Amino acid sequence: MPASPDNLEPVAKITVRDLTMAYGSFVVMRDLNFDVMEKDIFVIIGGSGCGKSTLMRHLIGLREPAKGTILYEGEEFSADTPAERGEFIERFGVMYQSGALWSSLTLAENIALPLEENTALAPAAIRELVSYKLALVGLSGYEEYYPSEISGGMKKRAGIARAMALDPDILFLDEPGAGLDPLSSRRLDDLILRLRDGLGSTVVIVTHELASIFAIANNSIFLDTTTRTQGATGNPTELRDHSDNPAVRDFLRRGEHESETPARHPS
Numbered sequence: 001m002p003a004s005p006d007n008l009e010p011v012a013k014i015t016v017r018d019l020t021m022a023y024g025s026f027v028v029m030r031d032l033n034f035d036v037m038e039k040d041i042f043v044i045i046g047g048s049g050c051g052k053s054t055l056m057r058h059l060i061g062l063r064e065p066a067k068g069t070i071l072y073e074g075e076e077f078s079a080d081t082p083a084e085r086g087e088f089i090e091r092f093g094v095m096y097q098s099g100a101l102w103s104s105l106t107l108a109e110n111i112a113l114p115l116e117e118n119t120a121l122a123p124a125a126i127r128e129l130v131s132y133k134l135a136l137v138g139l140s141g142y143e144e145y146y147p148s149e150i151s152g153g154m155k156k157r158a159g160i161a162r163a164m165a166l167d168p169d170i171l172f173l174d175e176p177g178a179g180l181d182p183l184s185s186r187r188l189d190d191l192i193l194r195l196r197d198g199l200g201s202t203v204v205i206v207t208h209e210l211a212s213i214f215a216i217a218n219n220s221i222f223l224d225t226t227t228r229t230q231g232a233t234g235n236p237t238e239l240r241d242h243s244d245n246p247a248v249r250d251f252l253r254r255g256e257h258e259s260e261t262p263a264r265h266p267s
Contacts, residue, residue: 011038011073013170013202014059019068021054027228028054032068034221034233036170041196041203041216043236046223047251052206053174055223059204060092060172090118093168095159095176101147107134107158108143114165133161136199137191153184157191164195171195173205177212189215210252214240222248 014036021028028051036042044052057063059070061077070077077088101110111130115121121129134140137157147155156176163171176192177185189212195201207213213220213236220239224231224247232239232248240252 012036012071013038013040013073014204015069015071015074016059017069017071019058019070020066021051021058021063022066027066029223029228029230030067031229032221032223034230036202036204037219038202039196039200040219041192041205043213043217043220044204044206044223045208045213045220045236045251046231047225048208050223050225052223055221056172056174056204056206060094061089090166091169092172093163093166093170094172094174095156095163096174101155101158101162103147106144106146107139107150107161110147110158111162111165114162118166129165133164134158136164136195137161138187151184153180153187156180156184156188160191160195164201169202171201171203173203175206175208177207177209182211185209185212186215188212192216210254213252222251224248 012035016032016034019032020030021032032055044055046052054063058065072088072091101107102113105113108127108130111133112126115126115129119126131140131143134142137160139154139157139161142150142154142158147158150158160171160173160176163173173192176188180188192203192205193216196203205212205217217236219234220236221233222231222239222245223229224245226247231245232243236252239248243249243252
């Protein structure tokens with residue numbers, strides 16, 4: 001009897017082997033090896049300046065590896081022709097840290113833009129899809145609002161809706177919780193989990209927010225600025241508790257000492 005979908009082995013959506021990232025002669029990171037599996041919520045973590053956003057730019061094809069390979073479902077991305085790479089890129093949804101919404105367009109117009117540019121859908125079908133995407137991120141009824149008229153957390157959710165416009169295989173989110181208050185950040189975490197669980201999305205996130213890392217991520221890579229290579233890969237909770245790399249443990253436990261410090265009382 002054939003195996004049911006639930007019993008199939010996980011599929012590697014992204015495979016990275018021996019990747020070196022460099023700007024000219026300056027090596028940012030070397031010898032990176034990791035897999036992003038189907039339906040992973042995969043976080044790229046590390047200290048400031050370690051190359052987290054640079055790694056994301058390599059994964060979405062905006063920078064060429066200095067060495068090594070990046071494969072999508074077994075196919076080498078960097079070996080493709082420009083046309084083939086364009087087809088791959090259309091399968092990615094990207095939300096940049098700022099949300100990158102056009103301020104002169106309504107939320108509906110922002111989300112409709114990639115649909116208008118990349119599909120032959122009729123205007124009525126696009127409007128229907130736009131409303132559906134906004135509903136997925138909890139923004140139903142906000143179609144005619146401009147970015148300046150909504151909160152920071154709502155802008156982030158609208159940015160995710162636009163990244164999802166073309167039903168991408170993989171969502172790339174750059175610091176989605178940056179600048180948000182704790183409640184808005186938790187709501188965004190819940191949204192990302194719903195997208196993974198409800199739509200089967202694979203999500204790659206650049207973040208330094210510990211609460212989000214432990215709340216949603218099941219896989220990760222830690223970029224070590226001292227050695228300029230990966231310090232560890234795996235489930236971040238397990239890395240925090242069991243990694244034999246002190247730099248990884250220190251990064252993932254950096255809030256513990258603060259919480260143990262006694263609060264000062266007014267004299």
